[in-house]
Amino acid sequence: MQRVRLRYTKRGRLRFTSHRDFQRAFERALRRAEVPMAYSAGFTPHPKVSYANAAPTGTASEAEFLEIALTERRDPARLRELLDASLPPGLDVTDAVEAHTSGFADRLTASRWELRMDGVEPAEAERAVRVFLDAPSVEVQRETKKGLRTFDARAAVAALAVKDADAAAGGDRPGPAPCAILRLVVRHVTPAVRPDDVLTGLRTAAGLAPPVPAGVTRLAQGPLDEETGTVTDPLAPDRDATPVATAPGPTA
Structure with missing residues (x-):
């Protein structure tokens, strides 16, 4: 109903x-x-x-x-x-x-992620990002249900940049220790490329190895605007659609 x-x-x-x-x-x-x-x-x-x-x-x-x-x-x-x-x-x-x-x-064609890399200098992260983005391909391996798979992590990345620590999700400052914040947009492809695959690619291509595991947060997922590299709201078409008139029912 x-x-x-x-x-x-x-x-x-x-x-x-x-x-x-x-x-x-x-x-x-x-x-x-x-x-x-x-x-x-x-x-x-x-x-x-x-x-x-x-x-x-x-x-x-x-x-x-x-x-x-x-x-x-x-x-x-x-x-x-x-x-x-x-x-x-x-x-x-x-x-x-x-x-x-x-x-x-x-409609869920891409995700926007935030990667918090404690112990990594932003300048070092920026260098690694440039190397990763300039590479024609970055092969990584991951164990899947079908066994060990090798795939190109670079091809799925629509956008990758280093942000100021104040832009981190939740707005918490990282303190005196170095902390690099990466913003990442990944296309939903097959096999799926996850944020940890991109982190593996950064290590493989540019030698970036955070001293502690990165904190990963998905900020958005939905349709990808290829021109701007932004992920838009997948609920918008339903929110904007004209609802079909029905008799009022009981409230939840």
Whole structure:
């Protein structure tokens, strides 16, 4: 009867939540919020929830997306509030729109990431970025379900630059120790190129090796504007679409 698309976050320690753990937490939140979910058919019915391109475990994110199917109409704004209150802090529902278009997953063509590299001088990071971007290709290897794969990390990178530490997500200053902040836009290709693959490429191509693992946060994902290298809002087409007139239903 109604489909609603949600944006949610994984912040702080909750970035270590696996996708399966989040699924369980979200289904509990649906029950607490008394959301009138549609269920699949068969012997073991499940709530109709579609997840789109979840971030790897261990990375924070400001832009995760899912879609739910309801048997009764609900106000998306009120639904967002109820679900957000039913999830633990760090798993926050930040936006909700009624789905008026199809092909949502196809809009997620790129992600914008922030890489916080403690112990790395910005000047050294800038040198490594120039070497990486100037390379025609940067091959890296990663173990996948199909075995060890070799692929070009450079081809997937639409933009890569060093930002001032004050531009870091959350606005926290890194203190007196050196800290380089990288902003990265990666196209969603097959096989997927992840931020850690780009970090491996920076080490392979330019010898950049942070003394501690980089802090990784997905800032956005959605359609990629190839001219500007920016990632735009994938919910905009639904938000801007003219809704179909329906009789008012109960609020969530």
